Amino acid sequence: xxxxxxxxxxxxxxxxxxxxxxxxxxxxxxxxxxxxxxxxxxxxxxxxxxxxxxxxxxxxxxxxxxxxxxxxxxxxxxxxxxxxxxxxxxxxxxxxxxxxxxxxxxxxxxx
Amino acid sequence: xxxxxxxxxxxxxxxxxxxxxxxxxxxxxxxxxxxxxxxxxxxxxxxxxxxxxxxxxxxxxxxxxxxxxxxxxxxxxxxxxxxxxxxxxxxxxxxxxxxxxxxxxxxxxxxxx
Numbered sequence: 001x002x003x004x005x006x007x008x009x010x011x012x013x014x015x016x017x018x019x020x021x022x023x024x025x026x027x028x029x030x031x032x033x034x035x036x037x038x039x040x041x042x043x044x045x046x047x048x049x050x051x052x053x054x055x056x057x058x059x060x061x062x063x064x065x066x067x068x069x070x071x072x073x074x075x076x077x078x079x080x081x082x083x084x085x086x087x088x089x090x091x092x093x094x095x096x097x098x099x100x101x102x103x104x105x106x107x108x109x110x111x
Numbered sequence: 112x113x114x115x116x117x118x119x120x121x122x123x124x125x126x127x128x129x130x131x132x133x134x135x136x137x138x139x140x141x142x143x144x145x146x147x148x149x150x151x152x153x154x155x156x157x158x159x160x161x162x163x164x165x166x167x168x169x170x171x172x173x174x175x176x177x178x179x180x181x182x183x184x185x186x187x188x189x190x191x192x193x194x195x196x197x198x199x200x201x202x203x204x205x206x207x208x209x210x211x212x213x214x215x216x217x218x219x220x221x222x223x224x
Binding site: 045096 | 113144146151152153154155156159166167169199201212213214215216217218
């Protein structure tokens with residue numbers, strides 16, 4: 001079992017819809033969770049981080065964390081074609097600086 | 112832009128050669144982590160440097176080594192290159208060793224022939 005798992009996709013949504021990206025993690029002690037966006041051929045770009053259970057909103061993006069279920073999600077409202085990218089979920093294991101990444105979910109937003 | 116820079120952008124080497132990749136961290140950041148990202152995969156942690164000392168290492172062989180300098184810039188050295196070393200190499204800087212947000216540089220694309 002991989003430590004951080006994501007559906008590889010591709011996930012396709014129409015412009016203006018809500019895109020929902022999901023991630024699960026295996027180490028229950030993980031405390032910090034991150035979502036990065038990566039355009040093809042580019043490096044990962046931080047979208048959001050979340051440490052506490054519940055929702056965290058930043059503009060069109062909402063991260064959700066449920067530590068009991070070991071589940072992190074990212075919602076993108078009013079999806080735009082420019083949101084088309086691979087979204088990487090990452091987590092730090094407890095007492096460790098080795099950030100673990102999922103393989104990423106490829107999102108396509110169709111005009 | 113994160114303020115993290117890497118050089119070179121692209122590099123082509125042959126099997127058995129050695130390579131050095133460079134990273135300049137964001138101003139105010141004293142921690143640099145290096146990652147290898149193969150095509151279609153998430154980044155894999157190679158190692159981290161904090162104040163010039165290695166501070167954690169992933170599952171990579173000793174031919175992957177690094178340095179961090181007093182100005183917190185860093186190098187990744189790979190000896191005896193293998194075909195499977197072809198990947199995007201990313202460095203990320205952060206302001207603390209543990210659990211801090213990491214900001215990535217643009218990466219170096221290494222191709223080993």
